[in-house]
Amino acid sequence: MLRNNCLSCAIRDRAICQALPDAALVQLNQMARRRTVKAGQRIFEDGADVPMVANIVSGVVRLSKSLADGRTQIVGLMFPTEFLGRPFAMGGGVMAEAATTVVLCSFTQRQMEHMLVTHGELQQHFVRRTIEQLDAAREWMLLLGRKTAIERVASFILLCADKMHPEDCRSEGRAALAPVELPLSRTETADFLGLTLETVGRMIKKLETAGLIENHSNRTLTILDRERLARQSEPELP
Amino acid sequence: MLRNNCLSCAIRDRAICQALPDAALVQLNQMARRRTVKAGQRIFEDGADVPMVANIVSGVVRLSKSLADGRTQIVGLMFPTEFLGRPFAMGGGVMAEAATTVVLCSFTQRQMEHMLVTHGELQQHFVRRTIEQLDAAREWMLLLGRKTAIERVASFILLCADKMHPEDCRSEGRAALAPVELPLSRTETADFLGLTLETVGRMIKKLETAGLIENHSNRTLTILDRERLARQSEPELP
DNA sequence: CGGGCAATTGACAATTATCAAAACTTGTGG
């Protein structure tokens, strides 16, 4: 009896499961547990009793680290199809929380480790995902260490747009683009960009005044000129 | 005929090779190539003709990313026994250069991929190393996004001390500690900490005035009070 | 011993943070 149906899963061919042939999915089905986590709730803490890993089916997860006095840095945002957790390793000192309501397809760490060892292609997909996270972290290090406040905010808006509407990246010029749902509050955005909430707000306004975006509700905006926004997100060649 | 001797290698049981039994080392020996890179020289660029990977035998490698206008961020420092390069993936947009004179034990990407697929334990050690790099990157994101200038400099000195003299971490209190060789110039340090070289210099002096360190030549210093330096590197609980 | 790069020092500017108050959402319950 299958508790879920991997074969008809929304992310079946975009998550790491894509590495597995239909046949092998039966095995996964027996281990997978669907779980919904409401916005703001903790998904796992360092040193949880039962270490788990999961595919993100929908929603956005934020990973964060903090200093003892409360200063917080969001060190990663994870979107649907991404793989959360760390087989073959512990710790890392990050906390995972649901930024929006999240649906997970979860496994125990042990279960996943077994699958990875058994299925070589799955292991390779996992390695690739991990390396992608490393690349994303380093890209963000460049942002945190060297970009100005307005460049950071522009980069963040583009990141959200690209992750939420992958199609639009390719569409040319200033065609009407779908509104972007920001998965973070101002405070969280500030913690992601290494700024204060006030500075984030001011920069968003600046981008709006410049006509690059249009700000609707607190969490929604439309990109009016993607090209100029991209130019604002990092300098161009002289 | 063996070009090197893995069995007697200085890092044989600390690099990922530790995963392999002596018997399997014969295979490695046939592929490994020792290579010395002088300080400042490029090790690999993104999209090199022959993608390579390597164990760092001695010296320090810096990984960096840049914006088009020249702003640079060092996104990783790699020390002896660490594994450089990315099997099963390309790109990442980072440049690897020798920070000091470096000795590498290098392989082509293809060779290493073959070894990883063939030897499960090696693969797992590689995964663990990659995850360690991810953790290090995230720790640095916290530093870049949220720490003050002096906290950053203190953190950097401690990082160098710990990586160069792993023994001293355990030694208690204010016993005489070996002098620390900084592998980076002021400019490079600034690019690692997301500061300017002037600010780095000022903070080093501040730490010296406070009696936490003693600054010898430009690249050498001694930690006089490790405990207080650690306290300066991040805040403590109230 | 001198040339050249690297580091220090100092004066000043600027970006971003801090603090405080007002305006606005959002959700709840009558």
Add this chain to the structure above:
DNA sequence: CCACAAGTTTTGATAATTGTCAATTGCCCG
């Protein structure tokens, strides 16, 4: 459906950390 409360966000005034620019000093190596 409206009113109200709580939490966010915006706005403004001011401060502070860090950056910029320029000049000097120091150090390494031929």
